[in-house]
Each structure stands twice: as C-alpha cells, then as structure tokens.
Amino acid sequence: MSKPIILIDDEEKFAVMLQELLKAAGYEADFCLNPEEALERVKEENYELVITDYKMPQMDGAQFLEEARKVNPDLPVIMISGLMNMPELIKVANIGVTLVLEKPFNTDDLLKYVGRFVHPSASEEVSAMAMDMEASEISFQQDTVEVTYPSPANFLSDSSNENKRFLESLWNSANAYRHVPFYAQVGAEVRQVAMEVMEWTNSSAEGEVVRIMLSDTDAEITQNWLLEAESVPGALLIDLRDSEWDDETRKKLVDWIKFVETSGRDLSMSRLLYILPTGARFDLDQLELPDAFKLLFAPDCPILLSLRERVLDTATYISRGLEKSHKDALGKSGLARLLHYPWPGGYVELLERLNAIKKQLDAGEQLDDEGLKKLLAERSGDESMIEGELDVVAYLKRRQREYILLHREAGEDLKDTILRLGIDSDSVSVEDVLENKQLAFPEVIAES
Amino acid sequence: MNKSILIVDDDQDFSDLLKGIFQQANYTVHTAFSAEQGFELLKTEHIELVVTDHRLPGGITGTEFLAKLREIGVNLPVIVVSGFLNDEAIRELIRDGVAGIFIKPLNIFSLLKKASLVLEEEEKGKGFSSNGQENANVKVEVGQVEGLSETGKSFLQKARNASAFKRNLLLIGPNGTLFEEIARDIANMAPEEQRIVTLTPGGVNKERLEALFTGESGEQPVTLVLANAEKYSPEEVDTLVELGDERGGSESSLRMIFCLSQSVEDLYDSELIDEEFYLFLGTNELNVPRLKKMPEDLLTIAKKEIEKQSPETVFDMKLRSLLLAHDWPENMVELRSVIVRAVTLAQPMAPQVRHFAAALNPANEGDPSLNDARSTFERFLIQEKSRYESALDLACQS
Numbered sequence: 001m002s003k004p005i006i007l008i009d010d011e012e013k014f015a016v017m018l019q020e021l022l023k024a025a026g027y028e029a030d031f032c033l034n035p036e037e038a039l040e041r042v043k044e045e046n047y048e049l050v051i052t053d054y055k056m057p058q059m060d061g062a063q064f065l066e067e068a069r070k071v072n073p074d075l076p077v078i079m080i081s082g083l084m085n086m087p088e089l090i091k092v093a094n095i096g097v098t099l100v101l102e103k104p105f106n107t108d109d110l111l112k113y114v115g116r117f118v119h120p121s122a123s124e125e126v127s128a129m130a131m132d133m134e135a136s137e138i139s140f141q142q143d144t145v146e147v148t149y150p151s152p153a154n155f156l157s158d159s160s161n162e163n164k165r166f167l168e169s170l171w172n173s174a175n176a177y178r179h180v181p182f183y184a185q186v187g188a189e190v191r192q193v194a195m196e197v198m199e200w201t202n203s204s205a206e207g208e209v210v211r212i213m214l215s216d217t218d219a220e221i222t223q224n225w226l227l228e229a230e231s232v233p234g235a236l237l238i239d240l241r242d243s244e245w246d247d248e249t250r251k252k253l254v255d256w257i258k259f260v261e262t263s264g265r266d267l268s269m270s271r272l273l274y275i276l277p278t279g280a281r282f283d284l285d286q287l288e289l290p291d292a293f294k295l296l297f298a299p300d301c302p303i304l305l306s307l308r309e310r311v312l313d314t315a316t317y318i319s320r321g322l323e324k325s326h327k328d329a330l331g332k333s334g335l336a337r338l339l340h341y342p343w344p345g346g347y348v349e350l351l352e353r354l355n356a357i358k359k360q361l362d363a364g365e366q367l368d369d370e371g372l373k374k375l376l377a378e379r380s381g382d383e384s385m386i387e388g389e390l391d392v393v394a395y396l397k398r399r400q401r402e403y404i405l406l407h408r409e410a411g412e413d414l415k416d417t418i419l420r421l422g423i424d425s426d427s428v429s430v431e432d433v434l435e436n437k438q439l440a441f442p443e444v445i446a447e448s
Numbered sequence: 449m450n451k452s453i454l455i456v457d458d459d460q461d462f463s464d465l466l467k468g469i470f471q472q473a474n475y476t477v478h479t480a481f482s483a484e485q486g487f488e489l490l491k492t493e494h495i496e497l498v499v500t501d502h503r504l505p506g507g508i509t510g511t512e513f514l515a516k517l518r519e520i521g522v523n524l525p526v527i528v529v530s531g532f533l534n535d536e537a538i539r540e541l542i543r544d545g546v547a548g549i550f551i552k553p554l555n556i557f558s559l560l561k562k563a564s565l566v567l568e569e570e571e572k573g574k575g576f577s578s579n580g581q582e583n584a585n586v587k588v589e590v591g592q593v594e595g596l597s598e599t600g601k602s603f604l605q606k607a608r609n610a611s612a613f614k615r616n617l618l619l620i621g622p623n624g625t626l627f628e629e630i631a632r633d634i635a636n637m638a639p640e641e642q643r644i645v646t647l648t649p650g651g652v653n654k655e656r657l658e659a660l661f662t663g664e665s666g667e668q669p670v671t672l673v674l675a676n677a678e679k680y681s682p683e684e685v686d687t688l689v690e691l692g693d694e695r696g697g698s699e700s701s702l703r704m705i706f707c708l709s710q711s712v713e714d715l716y717d718s719e720l721i722d723e724e725f726y727l728f729l730g731t732n733e734l735n736v737p738r739l740k741k742m743p744e745d746l747l748t749i750a751k752k753e754i755e756k757q758s759p760e761t762v763f764d765m766k767l768r769s770l771l772l773a774h775d776w777p778e779n780m781v782e783l784r785s786v787i788v789r790a791v792t793l794a795q796p797m798a799p800q801v802r803h804f805a806a807a808l809n810p811a812n813e814g815d816p817s818l819n820d821a822r823s824t825f826e827r828f829l830i831q832e833k834s835r836y837e838s839a840l841d842l843a844c845q846s
Contacts, residue, residue: 026765073569086551089538093549094562100539159842160835285741311832315839327844335843339836392836399832403825409764420762422823441826444833 004118005029006045008038008052008064009080018051018080025111026408027118035064043071049117051110054081054088062088065095076117080105108413148172154199156192157316162309166302167196173298174200174271179257181274181282181297184304186241187346189317190275193304194235197271201234211237214249217256227263232270245280254287261293276301307350308342308402311395315339317347321354329361330372336390337372342398349379393445397436404433451567452476452493456486456500456513457529466499466529473560483508483516490522497547497567499559502530502537511537514544525566529554591630591736591780592752596744599737610734611637615692617705618677618712618729621736624778627707628673630736635671635705646673652684657691669701677706678720685721689728739776739783746771746783753784757791760798767801774808789813800824 005022007029009015015031022029029051032038036058042050050068054061061079068075076098084092089100099113145164149171158164166182173180174197184190194209210233216222217238226232238256243249253274260272276282282301284294307314318338319327327335343350356375360367367375373386388394408417415430423433423440432438439445453475457463460481467477478493480486482505489495498517502510510528517526525547533541533551541549548562588594595604610617611634619631628646635644643665652674660670674680680688688704695702706729708715716726739746750771754761761767776782789807790799801824806812 084535086533086535086538089535089542090533090549090551093538093542093546096547097542100542102535102539311835311839312842315842318843319845332840332844336840339839339843392833395836396829396832400825400829403828407764407766407825420764421825423825439829441829444826444829 003028003030004048005114006038006041006047006050007031008035008050008056009033010053010056010058014053021107021110022114024405025114025412027114035059035061039064039067039071042068042075047075049114050075050077051114052077052079054079054084054092060088061097062091062095065092065097069095078110078113080110150200153196155195156189157310157313157320159312159316160310162305163313166304169300169302170197171200173300173302177296177298178267178270179272179274179297181276181301182304183276183278183280183282183301184241185278185306185346187344187348188304188306189347190237190239190273190304192347194237194273197235197273198233201269201271209233209235209237211239214238214240214243214252214256217252217259223259223263226260226265232265232267234269235271235273237273237275239275240280241275241277243277245277245282250287254289257287257289257293257297261296278303306344307346308344311339314343314350317350318354321351322358326358326361330357330367333369333390334367334372337369337376340388340390340395340398341376342385342402344385345379353379393439396439396444400433400440401436450474450476451497452478452495453497453499453563454478454480454486454489454493454495456480456483456498456504458482458505459501462501469556469560470499470563473564475563482506483513486513487516490517490524495524496570497563498524498526499563500526500528502528502533509537511540511544514541514546518544525570527559527562527566529559590633591626592749593742593745594748596748597742597746600742600745603735603737603742606734607634608637610634610732613703613732615703616728616730616732617703618708618731618733619705619736620708620711620733622738622779623709624776624781625707625736626780627675627736631671631673631705631707634734635673635703638669638671640669643668643670644673645670646675648675649679649681649684652680652687654687657687661695667701670703672702672704674704674706677708678715682722685725689724692728739779740774743772746776749780750783750787753787754799757787758794758798761791762798762800764801767804770801770804770808 005027007015007018007022009018009031010033012033015033019029019031030041032041035052035056038050038052041047052061052064056064059067061081065077065079068077073096078099078101079092079097080101080103082103084100084102092100098117101110145161145168147158147164147168149167151164151167152158153163153167156163156167158167170180170182170193180197182193184193191209191211194211198209212222240249240253243252260267284297284299287294287297289297318335322330330338338353345352353376356378357367357372360371360375365371369390376386388398404414404417404421407421408414412420414434418430418433418440419425421440423430428438428440428442433440451474453470455463455466455470455477457466457479458481463479463481467479470477478489478495480489484506486498486500490498500510500513504510504513510530514526514528517524523545526545527548527550528541528546529550529552531552533549538549547566548559550559550562590604590607593600593603595601607630617634619627619634621627621630631646632644635642643660645660660666674688691702692704711733712721712726712729712731715721716723721729739749747768751763754763778785786804786807790803793806793813794800794803
C-alpha cells in the first residue's frame with residue numbers, strides 16, 4: 001500500500017526535512033521533486049493528503065491543484081510556500097486549496113492539520129521505533145530469560161534480555177529452516193549474528209563473514225561465486241536494508257532464493273540470514289515462492305533492537321573493546337559517558353569510536369570528559385546527545401525522553417502524551433518533564 | 449426549483465446590484481445588511497449559498513463571519529466579495545473552507561459561474577450522501593469488516609456480489625469465524641426484508657421448517673443460516689435438500705447460507721459430505737479471510753470491541769503493534785476472548801498493554817505485575833535504572 005501523504009517540492013532538502021518532521025510525528029510520506037510526476041502518482045495511488053510548494057519550475061501550485069482536482073476533487077491539498085501575492089492566493093482559494101501555510105511555518109500548526117486528514121495506518125506501526133518499543137518492553141520474566149541456544153553467546157552480546165530473546169528465536173529458526181530473516185538497523189552488529197550462527201552450524205566462525213547486498217544477488221559475479229566456492233559458508237548474510245520493501249525487492253528476493261535452491265550446491269550445513277529493513281512488514285505469503293521453498297523459510301522474524309535500547313550490551317562491547325589500561329585512564333566517569341551516549345550509528349559507530357579512544361590513549365594523550373565529548377561529536381555531529389550530567393538521573397531523563405517520543409500518537413501534543421502515560425500531574429510538572437528538567441516519577445530514584 | 453442565496457452586504461447599492469444579477473439568473477435572493485441579520489435569515493430561510501462582503505457593519509469582517517458560521521456548525525458554501533483583502537485574511541478564509549474569493553471591481557460572469565459551480569458540487573456531494581442513504585440498508589460492513597485493508601476490501605466486495613444469491617451461499621471461513629454474524633449481515637443486504645433463521649446440527653426437522661411458511665409472516669422471504677453445515681445428519685440433509693428443491697429457485701422466497709470450514713470440493717473429497725449434498729450445495733462460495741490478513745480492519749474491530757468492554761482503555765501504538773504482531777489462529781472468537789480476558793485481568797483498572805500481552809499468552813497470567821497499579825512508564829524507568837547500574841558495573845569490570 002502506498003504511504004498516505006505525498007510531499008511535492010522542487011527543493012529536495014526541504015522535502016526531506018518535511019518528511020522527517022512528519023515521520024517524527026508518526027506519519028509516513030512519499031516525496032516528489034516534480035509536480036508533473038506527482039500528478040501521475042496521485043492518479044495511481046490513493047493518497048489521503050498532498051502537501052505542496054507553490055513556486056516550482058515545471059508548474060506552479062495553482063496549475064498542479066487544478067489538475068489534481070480533476071483526478072480527485074476531494075483530495076486535501078496543503079500549500080506551503082514562501083511569499084504568495086494576493087492574486088495567487090485568490091487563485092488557489094478559488095480552485096479549492098485546503099490550507100495555505102507561509103514559510104517559515106509553525107510545525108505544530110501543520111501537524112494539527114495533517115492529523116485532521118490522515119489517520120495512522122497499520123503500516124505506520126512498523127517503523128523502527130515501534131519495533132524497538134514492541135520488542136523491548138513487554139518483559140514479564142524481568143530478570144530471567146530461559147534460553148536453549150549454546151549460551152553465553154560467543155560473538156553477539158547476550159547480556160541484555162532483548163538479545164537473549166533475539167538469539168533464542170534465531171536459534172529455533174536456524175534449527176528448523178535454511179532461510180532465516182531478521183530485522184536490524186543500519187550499523188547493527190549483524191556480523192556478530194552471522195558468526196554466532198556459523199558456530200551453531202559447526203563451520204569455522206574464524207572465516208570471513210560473507211555479506212551480499214540484495215541488489216548484488218543477480219549479479220553474475222555473486223552467482224558465480226556461489227556456484228564456484230569450495231563450499232557454501234555456514235552462514236551467509238543477505239542484506240536488504242538498502243532497498244524499499246516493495247514488489248521489486250520481493251521479486252529480487254524470490255529470484256535469489258530460486259537461484260540458490262536450484263544451484264545444485266549443498267546447502268544442508270548453511271543458513272542464509274536475511275537482514276530486513278526495520279520499516280518493512282515481512283510476510284512470507286507475499287513472496288511468490290513455490291511451496292517447497294516456502295517450507296525452508298523461517299516464519300518468525302526476530303528484531304535486533306537498536307543499541308540505545310540495550311545498555312547492557314553496550315557495556316559488554318565497551319568492556320570487550322577496551323583494555324584495562326584504557327578503562328583505568330577513562331575512569332568510571334569516562335565509561336559512564338560512553339553508556340550515556342545513545343549510539344545512533346549502532347555497533348559500527350561504537351567500534352569506531354572505541355578505536356579512536358584507544359588510539360588517542362595509546363598515544364599517551366589524556367581524555368577528560370570534554371575530550372570524550374568532542375570525540376563522540378566528531379562522528380555524530382549532534383551535540384545534544386552528548387551533553388548532560390553523568391549520573392543515573394541524567395541517563396533516565398534520556399530514556400524517559402525516548403519513551404515519551406516512542407509513545408507519542410500521530411499528531412499528538414507531547415504534553416498530552418505525558419499525561420496519557422499516567423504521570424501524577426499534581427506533584428510533577430508536565431512542562432518540567434517535557435523539558436527534561438525532571439523525572440516523571442521522582443520516586444524511582446528516591447526508592448533506593 | 450430555484451436556488452436560494454443569501455447576500456450579506458451593508459452597501460445598499462452594491463447589494464441591489466448583486467440581487468438583480470442573481471434574480472436574473474433565476475435565484476431566489478435573500479439580503480441581509482449585517483452579520484446578525486444574516487444569522488437570523490439562516491435560521492428561518494432555506495439557503496444554499498452565501499455571498500458576503502468582507503467588510504461588514506459593526507466591525508465584523510467576512511473572515512470572522514465565516515469563522516462564526518463554521519463555529520456554529522453551518523457548513524454552507526460561502527463566497528467572499530471584497531474591495532481589499534490582505535494575505536493573512538485570505539489564508540484564514542481558505543482555512544475555514546471559503547468556496548470562492550472575488551475582488552472588486554467584480555467580474556459578474558465569473559461570480560455567477562462560480563456560484564453555479566459551487567452549487568453543482570454541493571449537489572454532487574449531496575448526491576453521494578443520499579446514495580449512501582439509499583444504500584443504508586445495505587450494510588457497509590460484513591462481520592465488522594469495513595474493508596480498510598486490501599484483503600478486507602476485496603472480501604467486502606465479494607460479499608456484496610455474493611449477497612444477491614438466489615438459492616445457496618457457501619460461507620467458508622477459518623477457525624473462530626463468527627459465521628452467524630457474517631451470514632446475517634449478508635442476508636440483510638437483500639432489498640426485501642428477510643426473516644433470518646439460524647439452524648444448528650440436530651435442529652433440522654420437517655415440522656420446524658414447514659412452520660416457517662405458515663402463519664402471519666409465512667409469505668415473507670426467509671434466509672436460513674446453517675451453522676456447522678458439514679455436521680448435519682443424513683436425515684437432516686435429506687430434509688434440507690427436499691425443502692430446497694421444493695421452495696428454492698429463482699422465484700423463491702427461501703435462501704440458505706451454509707457455514708463451512710472448507711470448500712465443498714475438499715469436503716466431498718474427504719468424504720465429509722455425500723454426492724447428493726455436494727450437488728445440492730452448488731458452487732457459490734464466499735471465503736472469509738483470516739483476521740491476520742486484514743491488519744487495518746483488525747485494528748478497527750479491536751478498537752471498537754475494546755471500547756465496548758472498557759471505554760477508558762488507551763488504544764495506543766504500543767497496543768496496536770502488539771495486536772498486529774499476534775497470529776490470531778482463532779480469528780474473531782480469539783480477538784473477543786482476548787479482550788475480555790485482558791479487561792478481566794486488569795479489573796478494576798482499565799487494561800494496559802501488559803494485560804493484553806498476558807491475555808494473548810496465558811502462561812503469563814500469573815505474573816504478579818498484572819496487579820501492579822503503577823503505570824508501564826514508571827515500571828519502565830525502574831527497569832532502566834537497574835539496567836543502567838548493572839551496565840556501569842559491567843563496563844568497569846576488568
């Protein structure tokens with residue numbers, strides 16, 4: 001199904017900015033840089049809302065609106081534009097524009113109107129954020145997750161319950177199926193996952209993990225490699241994260257599976273691991289595969305959560321990545337700084353920064369908190385994630401912020417989200433929670 | 449019939465001019481010289497379109513007039529005519545859904561054209577809704593499926609087509625399908641009012657069926673809904689076949705909906721029904737999709753059902769993801785029972801996501817945290833605190 005909103009702006013930067021703004025509020029949107037192309041898409045897809053610029057080189061917003069009205073007289077169209085003169089405004093008013101917002105516009109205003117026309121759809125639920133939320137929180141056996149895979153895991157950290165559950169699901173799938181899908185974000189420790197599976201298949205985990213981009217699967221070189229390799233590795237990563245989860249991608253996947261299964265290679269000791277993009281909603285029935293091949297495909301898709309949800313795994317990787325001398329040099333506060341940082345770039349970013357830290361320390365340089373902050377900011381460029389105190393309250397404030405954002409309904413005012421999540425507004429100020437000045441439940445700290 | 453229009457303008461000359469133009473174009477024209485007068489006329493007269501000046505006496509503007517109309521729930525089309533409008537006012541008018549804006553000096557022809565276009569569109573809009581009303585006895589949902597998902601939409605379409613059946617309809621659904629509700633919805637789509645009678649295995653006999661066609665309502669069409677249709681005894685099947693042959697057919701007032709767990713082909717192949725019954729049933733099949741295949745419908749149905757049981761429940765993204773992730777092997781029956789279980793577990797509070805999670809996985813029903821009145825948010829922070837402390841220890845270990 002198509003996304004509910006289409007954005008039209010000849011300036012890609014602005015379109016992307018708007019797309020992200022909408023996404024953060026829980027709305028999925030396509031964007032189009034050319035209004036002519038957008039018209040074609042409006043004809044083909046069932047959009048619920050158009051948000052368009054007025055001044056565009058191919059046709060202006062009024063022309064676009066006129067054409068769009070012919071296709072769908074009731075389609076809401078919001079125009080966001082720099083200065084429009086009176087005749088232009090009157091023109092679009094008479095063609096039935098729904099709303100005109102002048103740049104710079106108030107984002108809350110826009111979201112309010114978007115919420116009026118677009119309802120959250122089921123497909124929106126599967127954003128990476130929703131997945132984090134879904135997988136991380138419902139933990140009934142708080143401290144004990146019973147596992148049957150060979151534990152502790154050797155490569156992937158299984159300090160967190162989330163990863164224990166992930167590995168358990170993967171183990172069950174890998175025992176029964178040859179093709180095993182899972183979700184992971186870019187930067188996640190997918191090689192460690194593959195190495196774990198290699199151990200399970202009794203092949204040497206020392207060997208290089210082979211990762212194939214799905215777009216390469218029909219390339220001759222990839223296919224020849226598979227046909228000519230001495231033996232098929234115990235685990236093979238097929239990465240789908242650079243593609244949209246659409247018909248084309250599904251066809252590619254189907255072609256690849258057919259190719260592999262009919263290649264004549266002995267695959268009995270191999271597991272093919274598919275890394276799905278976290279926004280996709282994977283459904284085996286959507287794949288046009290012969291039943292015989294479908295039976296080889298694991299029906300479950302465990303989720304490798306983002307690192308920010310798994311502080312215990314972060315700690316494990318930090319502990320593994322640094323030697324005692326490094327830790328001593330950083331001290332407890334330095335290590336805490338690394339735990340406080342949310343690692344948006346995942347394991348890849350963590351590993352890279354640990355190496356940078358080691359390099360600096362090995363060169364005999366000092367790394368105080370300011371130095372560490374600078375080093376972290378070098379890569380992320382976003383200093384807001386690096387600021388703050390280094391105590392448990394500061395960490396919990398970060399987590400509370402993330403929790404509130406995760407639980408925000410599409411278009412909802414964050415204050416309403418906080419109230420809905422059940423804080424005691426008599427003793428805690430919603431504004432303070434919103435501005436990260438206070439914990440929503442101060443007693444969490446007081447109790448110990 | 450003449451179209452009726454209200455002109456609001458305090459400039460007598462201009463108002464007369466407009467009045468003349470619209471009367472010549474066969475409109476019934478009402479005039480008001482102030483917003484208040486306008487409101488009064490809207491209460492007493494039948495008015496289909498409002499044309500107003502922007503600057504009105506008493507300091508009220510056309511923008512405010514329109515906003516006020518919308519505020520009191522008047523959604524009539526409004527055209528604003530004005531000597532001058534600033535950009536902000538135009539944007540406000542657009543926001544409140546103005547139908548047209550004209551700047552003086554006025555082009556009479558484009559104003560008339562716009563007025564007739566606007567009224568035409570209103571008419572079309574109404575046409576839609578009155579069609580909707582005509583179709584009101586054709587329910588827009590079947591078994592609570594509103595067709596919000598692709599699969600649901602196609603099911604609804606097929607159900608509509610199938611509802612015109614003359615003789616037998618075979619309703620085939622997975623475990624936990626609420627056959628009776630779906631059969632009733634389909635039977636109710638018939639243009640004539642139906643008597644709907646549900647029969648279950650062991651409940652079919654000649655006397656009972658004959659009784660349907662005697663007495664006061666004996667002439668009224670009947671739709672028989674046969675639950676568990678593969679479970680009737682040979683005698684019952686004979687009775688049904690006999691009745692169908694006698695009273696069924698294109699001119700008949702008797703139709704039967706057979707609720708089945710699999711296609712008649714499969715039932716026949718696995719010898720669950722005999723040849724006579726197989727031939728009698730025919731091939732007019734309607735397949736009910738699995739709930740899992742209709743994610744958008746699943747959410748809407750769940751929302752309604754939850755509201756019925758516990759209106760205080762927050763149907764947030766978290767709960768929706770949980771419901772979407774579940775496989776629902778027992779479909780609607782399972783959905784309803786999960787909701788009831790979650791509500792029961794949470795009593796006297798409104799159920800939270802954890803109660804639904806426990807209801808979905810009974811192994812968790814003994815979890816003491818279910819009786820914990822603290823919110824999930826608070827529990828999350830408590831959990832994160834202990835995780836952070838362990839993580840710090842772990843990172844410092846050498």
